[in-house]
Amino acid sequence: MSNQRTINCLKALRDLRYQLELKDSKLPTLSKWKLHIVSENNFPTAAGLASSAAGFAAFVVAIAKLYQLPQSMSELSKIARQGSGSACRSLFGGFVAWEMGQLEDGSDSMAVPVNELNDWSSMKAIILVVSDSKKDTSSTMGMQLTVKTSDLFQERVKTVVPKRFVQMKEAIINKDFATFAELTMKDSNSFHATCLDSFPPIFYMNDTSRKIIKLCHKINEYYGESVVAYTFDAGPNAVLYYLEENENKLLPFIYKSFNQVPGWDSKYTSNDLQDFLKNFQESILPKFAEHNELDEEVHKGVSRVILSRVGAGPQSTDKCLIDSSTGLPK
C-alpha cells in the first residue's frame, strides 16, 4: 500500500482495534493481521465528483466493521477525514454538517448528521458531468494553496462560512428550500472565488459550468421563486438540487437543454421525457422573452446526466471482490 493517506487511516483503525484486544484477551489479534483489500469504484475519479470522499468513507466503515470497533460514526469520521477531507461527511446519509472543531491541529474536526435520513426525502439532485477528465489541481493541493495565498480566504473562513453554516442547518431542519438554495449557490460561488483569489489562481469551473449557472438563475427568475440550486465542488461538474414537487417546473428546462446527453432513461420513461419537452414547448416557450433565450450549445460541454437524490451512507453488501479460495481478486 503506497498511498500515505490510506496508510494513515489504516493505522488509526488498527490502533483502535488494538485497544479492544488489550481489554479482552479472547479477541483474535486482528490488529496484527495483514489485510488484503480489493475495492471497486463505478464513479469518475479525481474529476471533482467526490469519488475519494466516497472511497475513503467506504474503506473506513468496512475496516471498522471487520474490527468490530465500538466508535460512533462521528468518531470514525475523524479518521476518514485524514483520507480525504470531505470523506468525513460521507459516513452518514441525509444532510451532514462537517464541524470545524476547536483544536488548532484540527484533530477534533468531525461530521455530525443535521437531519435524519429521509426527513427531507423530496430533495433530489441532478449531476451534470461537465468533464470526467482528471483535474489540473487536486482538491487537497488546491485547498492548501488557497489557505496559503488567498487574501480573501481568511474572511471566508472567519466570517462568511460560520454565519452560513448556522443558517444552512436551520434551513435544512425547517425544510426551507428558498433559503437552502440561496445559501448553496452563494457558498459555491464564494468557494470558487477564493480559488480564483489563490496564486497562481485555481479554476475548477469552465465555460460550461458558467452557462449552467446562468441557466439556473434564468429558471428561478422565470418562476419568480427558487426551484433549483446549483453547487460546484472542486471540479467543473454541476450538482443541481430541487424538490420533487417542483419536478414539472424544473425538468422541462433541464431536459430541453440536455436531452442529447445520456443518463435520462435511468429514472424516467420515454413518456415522462416527452412530457417535459411538450411542457417546455407549450407552456414555457411562449412566455419566455426572446432576450432570455436558452443557450442551444450548453449540452455540448456535458457528457453525462446522473439522476440522484439525498441518499444513505455506506451500506453493507454480500458481494465480495476477493476469491475466497485463493485470497486474490476475482
Add this chain to the structure above:
Amino acid sequence: MSNQRTINCLKALRDLRYQLELKDSKLPTLSKWKLHIVSENNFPTAAGLASSAAGFAAFVVAIAKLYQLPQSMSELSKIARQGSGSACRSLFGGFVAWEMGQLEDGSDSMAVPVNELNDWSSMKAIILVVSDSKKDTSSTMGMQLTVKTSDLFQERVKTVVPKRFVQMKEAIINKDFATFAELTMKDSNSFHATCLDSFPPIFYMNDTSRKIIKLCHKINEYYGESVVAYTFDAGPNAVLYYLEENENKLLPFIYKSFNQVPGWDSKYTSNDLQDFLKNFQESILPKFAEHNELDEEVHKGVSRVILSRVGAGPQSTDKCLIDSSTGLPK
C-alpha cells in the same frame, strides 16, 4: 443628448465655465451656448477594453479646453469619473493612482499621476482581444451588484486593496517589475473573485482568459522570474505587461501561441516575427518539459492582438470631425 452621465459631465463643466464668466464679464458666455459634439472611436466599445474611460476622458478634456478652464487634470478627473469611473485615470499619461478620497459621497475621489510619463518607458503591453462582443454585464452595473451582494468585497476594499495600493505605487516608483507583476496579477484575480462572489455571480473571464493566465504562469515558471504580468478588466480580454528588455524572452512564447491572430505586423517586421518563432523552436522547446506543453488551441479564442505601451493622456489634434461651413458632421 440622452445619456445621463454625459449630461452630468457637461453640466459640471458648464458650471465651472460660468464661474469664470461671472468673474470676467469680457469673456464670451460660452456656458450658455449650445454645443455640437461629434466624436469618433476606433476601439471596440463595451467589451471591457476601457473604451468608455478613453471616451469620457477625451470628452472632458476637450470641453475643458474649449471653456479655457483653469482646473488641474486631477480636478477635472472628478468630473470625468461621473461619466465612467475609470475615466478619471485616463486624463494622465504614465501610471496613475485613482485615490478613493475621504468623503462619504465620493465627491473628492480623483486621479493623481504616480510617475512622470516615460519615467518607466520600457513598460510595454500586449492586449489579447478575447472577445469584442458586448458584455452581459456592464462594468458599472456589475460593480453595483458586487458592492451590494458580495460578502468578500468588503474585505477586498477595506484590507486587500489599500495595502496593495501602497505597495503598487512603491513598485512603480522603484521600477520593480517583479513586485509590479505579482501585485497586478493578484489584484486582477481578487477583483474577478469578488465578481464571482456576487449574486447572481458575474463572470467577465472565459476559458480563453483562463488559458492565457495559465500560459503566463508557465512562462514565468520557465524563466524562474517574472517576465510577464496579466490583468483583466471587466471583460475577457487580457492585458499583458512586460519590460522591453525581456521582449526576447517573452515574445517567442506569445508569438508561438498567437501567430495566427492579426495585429503583429503593426509593430514588428516579418524578420522579427520569424526570429521569435526560431527562438522558440531552437532555444525554448528543447528545455520545455513535455507535461508543460503549450495549449495549441488558445489562439482560437483570440481575435486580435494590440501591441502598445504606457502612453500619454488625451492629446490635442487639428483634425476636426465637423464641417465648419455647415456645422454638421463631415
